[in-house]
Amino acid sequence: MATFDVSPIVFEPKCEICELRGVISYQHKLESLYQLAIEVVALRDLQLVLDTSLSQCLALTQSQFGFIGLTTEDGSALDLVAIQGFKAEPEFYDRFHLIPLRRNIFGNTILENRPVRSEDASHDPARVGQPSGHPSVRAFLGVPLRVREQTIGMIGAANKSTNYTDEDEQLLVTYASLVAIAIHNANLYEQLNASSEELERKVTERTQELAIAKDDLAQKAEQLHKLLDATVNIQEAERARIAHDMHDGMTQMIVSTLFETQCAKESLALANYSTATDHLEDVQTLLKQIDTEIRSIIYDLRPLILDARGLVPAIEQFTTRCQQYSQIKCSLNVLGDPYRLRSDVEIGIYRLIQEALQNITTHAKATLADIRLEFSKERVIVSIRDNGIGFDFEHFLNTPGEHLGLIGMKERTQCIGGQIDIQTKPDHGTRIILIVPSGQLP
Ligand SMILES: Nc1ncnc2c1ncn2[C@@H]1O[C@H](COP(=O)(O)OP(=O)(O)OP(=O)(O)O)[C@@H](O)[C@H]1O
Ligand SMILES: [Mg+2]
Incomplete structure (x- = not known):
């Protein structure tokens, strides 16, 4: 990672050489800032972008502590997503990380979308109340973080040993514009990751569902196959049963009927009418039995x-x-x-x-x-x-x-x-x- 030249800009009595030195030193800082920005923009993890940017901002402005705040979705508050320079206990952070956006030196940076500088923030008319446990703020420099036309948050730097200068402000504004892009990119990257994870999860889910459906289908197909086999077997068994019934029952009865009619015919030829009548009565009984048998077979086939x-x-x-x-x-x-x-x-x-x-x-x-x-x-x-x-x-x-x-x-x-x-x-x-x-x- 590139290091930033944090040596204080020394103000010396005005002379041409001194002015020239100042220009060279500022140009040198701009070059270093450019290197740092390239590194930050290349980062993908949002928290890493925030922490790295903030630490570079503090070095850049020689500040004692500072923060990066992002505006909440409804635009009503500032969420302090990175704090450096003093150790905030987790409970302290949990209680105070959301700062409502009002007309004060923090809020003005965002609401008026401009850098805000204060030489003594604790006595500034637009001061922000300090929660207990927070080190007192003297010099303060806040710059907005902007992506295209939208202000997404701010960087706040505090307690440089001297007052913040125009040069500090200019450097921080330039750096903030690059940090804002890095934050935006990291956000997009996180969203992209989340959607591809979601997509992967859905694909896995669908694949599992498909596998289950495939098993179900295979099981169903097997059952249907068995059912078809059974139906064919039942049909065959039914045909065999009907064939047997007809053979054992009806054909026997028909043969008997034929026999009885033959006897009746012969009895008539011999003018033996009473025997002929007996045989014909037997024929009638047999035909009734045949009728019942046929009805029963038809009923089994399909109830008419x-x-x-x-x-x-x-x-x-x-x-x-x-x-x-x-x-x-x-x-x-x-x-x-x-x-x-x-x-x-x-x-x-x-x-x-x-x-x-x-x-x-x-x-x-x-x-x-x-x-x-x-x-x-x-x-x-x-x-x-x-x-x-x-x-x-x-x-x-x-x-x-x-x-x-x-x-x-x-x-x-x-x-x-x-x-x-x-x-x-x-x-x-x-x-x-x-x-x-x-x-x-x-
Ligand atoms: N009303 C019932 N009371 C008690 N047990 C039953 C009843 N109906 C079904 N079963 C049980 O469920 C089982 C499955 O019935 P199912 O009708 O699927 O097959 P099955 O009668 O054994 O053979 P088939 O394929 O000839 O019908 C039966 O073997 C029996 O144990
Ligand atoms: Mg059954």
């Missing part, structure tokens, strides 16, 4: 009643069947005036209730299952409640494994634009609530 008459009758029929085949007492309550929804929404709701009841009969060990359908202007609310053993829902959500029913319910809900809430606790039963907006009208 759902398309023909809507959700409420279809669920009524399903709960009745469910009650017949299990020990569970199923009840259905309908609130509001039922209306039709889009067919994919109706089948979605129907399948969801089917899966919920399936789970109740296979897992819940329940004695009661209560289904409630509530139709209002804005939405349809479906609730399926049982009084069974409940389960640890979080566990199945995080480790779906082979269990795809609940995941399927969630997927279906999403597909029909609804919301699902599954409330369950071990030993406290289970309640599934599905809300579908009525915007899903046919």
Whole structure:
């Protein structure tokens, strides 16, 4: 760091040589000042800029102590951001570092935007009160710090052994203009650093969010894959079951029917009418059985009643069947005036209730299952409640494994634009609530 020539300017009786010496000495000081300013302007850390500038200012003006103050954002006070020349205790600094801007020798420097000089600051009409613990101020020189047209603060120097001269003032004004630029640059640099840190923080945050979203997506994709596999398997199993049912049940009955009609035909040929009638009655019985069988297969494929008459009758029929085949007492309550929804929404709701009841009969060990359908202007609310053993829902959500029913319910809900809430606790039963907006009208 450059050092400043602080040797006092010696006033000697006027002679040409003395004047020449004075000019050389002033020029020398200006050159040193220029070097110092270059160093300060190159600094990036604001506090370092302030401390270095202040110490150079004190050396430059041969002052005992001094300060740099920056105006607060609202312009109402001066914040003493650097103090040198006497040791201020931290409590002293905390209490007195903010000086309200009033018409006094500090305030005038800023408010009138000009250098202020005083030969005896403690008796100056525009004096500033001294807090106790502050050394008394005699000679004072204050200069504003300006960036473009704006005054951002001031430098105050005090207690030179003699009075401050025009030359001190001129040097300090020149130096202050460079210090102001250095302060401005350091501020910009700090802002730049803060925004790039903020940017980095945001990038890190986003990267983490993206990584989480990616994991979620991968998990979802895996679940969907399993669901698709399961759907295909279920379809295959269903086809196989229907094929077996038809083979074991219907084809056997059709063969029997053919046999009975053949017998009836032969009995008629022999004019054995009573036997022919018996065979034809058997044919009728067999055809009725075939009819029931076909209806049952069709019902499993798709409940026709759902398309023909809507959700409420279809669920009524399903709960009745469910009650017949299990020990569970199923009840259905309908609130509001039922209306039709889009067919994919109706089948979605129907399948969801089917899966919920399936789970109740296979897992819940329940004695009661209560289904409630509530139709209002804005939405349809479906609730399926049982009084069974409940389960640890979080566990199945995080480790779906082979269990795809609940995941399927969630997927279906999403597909029909609804919301699902599954409330369950071990030993406290289970309640599934599905809300579908009525915007899903046919
Ligand atoms: N109402 C219920 N009461 C008690 N436990 C339940 C209930 N519903 C679901 N569970 C538990 O949650 C698990 C997951 O159910 P989910 O329907 O996802 O799969 P699953 O029924 O086991 O198999 P599937 O894929 O054939 O449906 C069940 O195995 C069961 O332990
Ligand atoms: Mg299930």
